[in-house]
Amino acid sequence: MPVATRVRWAVIAATSVALVATGCSSSSSSSSGTNANGVVQAWWGDPQNPLEPVNTNEVNGGAVLNMIFTGLVSYDPKTSKASNANADSITSTDQQNWTVKLKPGWKFSDGTTVTASSYVDAWNYGALVTNKQVNASFFQYVQGYNDVAPPTGAPTAQTMSGLKVVDDNTFTVALSQKFSTWPQTLGYSAYYPVPKSFFTDHAAYLNKPVGNGPYLIQSWTRSQKMQLRPNTAYSGTNKPKNGGIDLKVYTDTNAAYADLQSGNLDLDNGIPNSALKTIQTDLNGRYINEPAGIIQTISFPLYQVDWNTDNAKLVRQGISMAIDRATITKVVFTSTRTPATDWTSPVLGDAGGYKAGLCGSVCNFDAAKAKQLIQQGGGIPGGQLTISYNADGPHKEWVDAVCNSINNAMGDTKSCVGRPVGTFADFRNQVTTKQMTGAFRTGWQMDYPLIQDFLQPVYTTGASSNDSHYSNAQFDALVSKANADADVTQSVTDFQTAEKMLATDLPAIPLWYQNGTAGWSSKVSNVMLDPFSVPVYSEITVK
Amino acid sequence: MGRFVARRLLQMIPVFLGTTALIFFMVHVLPGDPVAAMWGDKAADPAQLAAKRHQLGLDQPLLQQYVTYMGHLLTGDFGTTMGQRKVIDVISAAMPVTVRLTLMAFGVEVVFGVLIGLFAGLRRGKAFDKGTLVITLLLISIPVPVLGFLFQTVFADQLKLVTPTVQDSMNFGQLLLPAVVLGSLSLAYVARLTRTSIVENVRADYMRTAVAKGLPRRRVIGTHLLRNSMIPVITFLGTDLGALMGGAIVTESIFNVKGVGNAMYHAINQSDGATVSGFVAVLVLVFLAASLIVDLLYAVLDPRIRYA
Numbered sequence: 028m029p030v031a032t033r034v035r036w037a038v039i040a041a042t043s044v045a046l047v048a049t050g051c052s053s054s055s056s057s058s059s060g061t062n063a064n065g066v067v068q069a070w071w072g073d074p075q076n077p078l079e080p081v082n083t084n085e086v087n088g089g090a091v092l093n094m095i096f097t098g099l100v101s102y103d104p105k106t107s108k109a110s111n112a113n114a115d116s117i118t119s120t121d122q123q124n125w126t127v128k129l130k131p132g133w134k135f136s137d138g139t140t141v142t143a144s145s146y147v148d149a150w151n152y153g154a155l156v157t158n159k160q161v162n163a164s165f166f167q168y169v170q171g172y173n174d175v176a177p178p179t180g181a182p183t184a185q186t187m188s189g190l191k192v193v194d195d196n197t198f199t200v201a202l203s204q205k206f207s208t209w210p211q212t213l214g215y216s217a218y219y220p221v222p223k224s225f226f227t228d229h230a231a232y233l234n235k236p237v238g239n240g241p242y243l244i245q246s247w248t249r250s251q252k253m254q255l256r257p258n259t260a261y262s263g264t265n266k267p268k269n270g271g272i273d274l275k276v277y278t279d280t281n282a283a284y285a286d287l288q289s290g291n292l293d294l295d296n297g298i299p300n301s302a303l304k305t306i307q308t309d310l311n312g313r314y315i316n317e318p319a320g321i322i323q324t325i326s327f328p329l330y331q332v333d334w335n336t337d338n339a340k341l342v343r344q345g346i347s348m349a350i351d352r353a354t355i356t357k358v359v360f361t362s363t364r365t366p367a368t369d370w371t372s373p374v375l376g377d378a379g380g381y382k383a384g385l386c387g388s389v390c391n392f393d394a395a396k397a398k399q400l401i402q403q404g405g406g407i408p409g410g411q412l413t414i415s416y417n418a419d420g421p422h423k424e425w426v427d428a429v430c431n432s433i434n435n436a437m438g439d440t441k442s443c444v445g446r447p448v449g450t451f452a453d454f455r456n457q458v459t460t461k462q463m464t465g466a467f468r469t470g471w472q473m474d475y476p477l478i479q480d481f482l483q484p485v486y487t488t489g490a491s492s493n494d495s496h497y498s499n500a501q502f503d504a505l506v507s508k509a510n511a512d513a514d515v516t517q518s519v520t521d522f523q524t525a526e527k528m529l530a531t532d533l534p535a536i537p538l539w540y541q542n543g544t545a546g547w548s549s550k551v552s553n554v555m556l557d558p559f560s561v562p563v564y565s566e567i568t569v570k
Numbered sequence: 571m572g573r574f575v576a577r578r579l580l581q582m583i584p585v586f587l588g589t590t591a592l593i594f595f596m597v598h599v600l601p602g603d604p605v606a607a608m609w610g611d612k613a614a615d616p617a618q619l620a621a622k623r624h625q626l627g628l629d630q631p632l633l634q635q636y637v638t639y640m641g642h643l644l645t646g647d648f649g650t651t652m653g654q655r656k657v658i659d660v661i662s663a664a665m666p667v668t669v670r671l672t673l674m675a676f677g678v679e680v681v682f683g684v685l686i687g688l689f690a691g692l693r694r695g696k697a698f699d700k701g702t703l704v705i706t707l708l709l710i711s712i713p714v715p716v717l718g719f720l721f722q723t724v725f726a727d728q729l730k731l732v733t734p735t736v737q738d739s740m741n742f743g744q745l746l747l748p749a750v751v752l753g754s755l756s757l758a759y760v761a762r763l764t765r766t767s768i769v770e771n772v773r774a775d776y777m778r779t780a781v782a783k784g785l786p787r788r789r790v791i792g793t794h795l796l797r798n799s800m801i802p803v804i805t806f807l808g809t810d811l812g813a814l815m816g817g818a819i820v821t822e823s824i825f826n827v828k829g830v831g832n833a834m835y836h837a838i839n840q841s842d843g844a845t846v847s848g849f850v851a852v853l854v855l856v857f858l859a860a861s862l863i864v865d866l867l868y869a870v871l872d873p874r875i876r877y878a
Binding site: 073074075076077084085156157159160161163164167176177178179233249250251276277278279281282283285286288289291419449450451452453455456459484491492494 | 601
């Protein structure tokens with residue numbers, strides 16, 4: 028049934044999105060027929076939370092925040108490289124105490140000026156636990172975070188001690204640890220500034236959020252439509268090349284695709300799976316399909332004794348080698364996944380830390396070697412591998428395919444079996460309360476295009492998303508060293524050295540990178556997806 | 571009559587309390603933690619998790635949550651959604667759309683269903699009757715999604731008469747296509763019910779009397795035959811009205827209509843207890859009102875039925 032195809036967490040849910048494309052001036056299509064006032068009709072879904080910068084952790088809210096805000100830095104949609112946007116400079120001598128200087132004179136769309144306080148107040152508001160912002164933990168590296176958001180009990184401070192306003196255009200940030208790539212994280216939506224009206228009339232602000240970005244919200248009918256128009260007060264380099272964006276809410280991706288084909292929708296980045304096979308011909312090639320900053324993995328419960336042995340490492344390596352990633356991505360996903368050969372994502376680029384083949388032979392399909400390794404390791408713990416997944420997401424097909432692949436390699440139809448868990452909520456509950464006895468699906472969508480973000484939150488000891496409860500002191504030490512490196516290249520190299528340990532220990536098997544897809548009508552052109560697989564709305568031109 | 575209505579209204583109170591309680595508890599026993607799910611695949615900060623849970627009142631014992639909820643409900647406060655919107659805003663945005671869609675679908679099924687049933691019944695065994703039998707059987711057996719996509723393909727993609735989806739959910743013209751799809755199944759039922767009832771009543775004594783009295787044919791059919799044949803049809807229509815108001819998740823999805831079905835689908839997906847319960851509370855009232863009206867109509871249609 029088509030209705031069931033769109034499920035809430037279809038794209039890993041807690042997605043974080045941030046980007047305002049910068050300086051991408053080269054790509055303006057200089058064709059004579061473009062209409063600078065043309066409005067783009069674009070696909071959208073209802074945002075989950077109120078549109079506050081720190082309270083938005085999913086794609087739909089993120090897409091809007093991207094358009095109406097510009098942060099301190101922004102990411103190049105092609106190379107993912109971070110460069111200063113609203114910041115004039117972000118400097119530090121010790122990789123821990125940072126001084127942020129703003130470009131003076133930037134304005135919010137309500138006419139008020141963006142000052143250092145706009146940032147500091149916004150960050151303090153976001154971190155304070157009583158404000159209940161879902162992304163508050165993004166400030167965990169700032170000194171004083173534990174006072175405003177203690178794990179239990181009431182906050183002992185209203186503001187973080189690490190944030191200090193120096194003058195209108197300067198503020199300082201003291202971190203609780205060395206973090207050399209910290210400035211590059213600041214393009215994320217949690218770090219956007221807010222105007223005074225955010226605090227003085229919060230309810231009105233939520234009805235019509237105001238930002239400092241290339242667009243402003245002209246009207247918003249909840250659950251139906253949002254109209255965004257160019258913000259004339261915008262001071263950045265990323266001025267819209269169209270006359271505005273109308274975001275139309277769709278419940279069913281098939282309905283959106285029908286509208287796209289009939290010209291009632293110009294941009295559709297919620298392509299239904301059923302359309303993928305014919306989309307190239309349906310749209311005459313007006314289709315983009317490229318890796319996004321999302322990696323899918325299979326994790327193991329290293330907190331279970333029989334999974335935490337040296338022999339179990341061999342078994343995990345064998346399981347990884349038994350998976351025919353190339354065939355599964357092609358057949359099951361119609362090439363909307365790219366087989367993974369490391370634990371990051373191609374969107375980082377080589378300079379950013381992506382390294383094809385880092386995983387080595389462990390991520391290559393080799394049925395004979397796989398069987399040999401599993402037998403050498405004493406067989407699968409418990410005699411049968413279960414792969415748990417949430418049944419309300421689109422996972423059954425690929426889990427079955429992976430199990431098939433493993434069963435074929437082992438020559439035993441009972442080696443591997445999928446284990447559906449009814450809802451996503453229940454599934455995550457079982458994962459976080461350490462109830463897993465076999466393998467389970469995991470995914471990671473980056474918050475910002477940094478190798479740090481793919482490793483530290485997921486694989487360091489006790490990290491928030493370390494679902495396999497992997498713990499390796501050497502790995503932790505290398506991550507700390509990488510964070511303290513003043514030189515970015517050296518930092519990336521150290522992260523990669525740490526990442527190589529994952530290839531031996533295999534707390535999680537890399538499966539594939541998820542691609543971003545979008546189709547568009549003949550009315551628009553110059554459609555790009557940023558590293559977060561969100562369309563670069565401001566660059567779209569209308570005929 | 572007055573006492574009957576009063577009694578029925580009083581009966582509504584336990585029914586209302588019972589159904590809302592049932593839904594409230596059912597949503598809350600769904601497995602998993604809807605608050606933790608707001609963070610998706612990422613682990614939530616425990617402090618934030620606790621704060622959010624407290625904000626939504628989910629840290630209270632279930633019974634206390636229900637009492638608090640009902641207390642607020644009786645003062646007209648429907649609470650807030652997981653996404654911090656007022657539930658009443660969500661309901662009042664979705665209801666007008668669904669009311670429009672329902673009225674149109676209902677209109678289609680009543681007008682065409684009764685007319686087709688009447689003519690088929692009067693021409694029993696003739697070609698029209700047999701044709702009706704085949705077509706209604708077809709409509710009943712085609713699943714709604716198939717019919718929806720069929721209509722979408724034919725009228726939007728092929729004939730280009732309409733847009734494939736509804737561009738403005740408040741526009742009557744654009745809602746016509748989904749309304750026809752939505753009403754078609756009930757239309758078939760109404761036609762068959764009417765037809766059977768007509769066939770039965772056309773031989774009744776009072777019909778012979780009416781004809782013997784020399785009444786004009788229009789009056790015989792309009793006042794005597796149709797009125798008496800409507801009772802089973804009205805029973806069906808009453809419950810159907812409630813069902814239509816409850817939203818048509820499938821039809822609304824196919825045509826991207828922003829009605830009750832759509833809103834409920836989102837709320838159930840998020841285990842959003844306050845929103846689901848709020849909608850159900852309103853829908854229970856709609857159902858109860860519809861069934862009361864049906865009961866009262868019985869008395870209007872059939873003089874033999876009297877309520878004391």
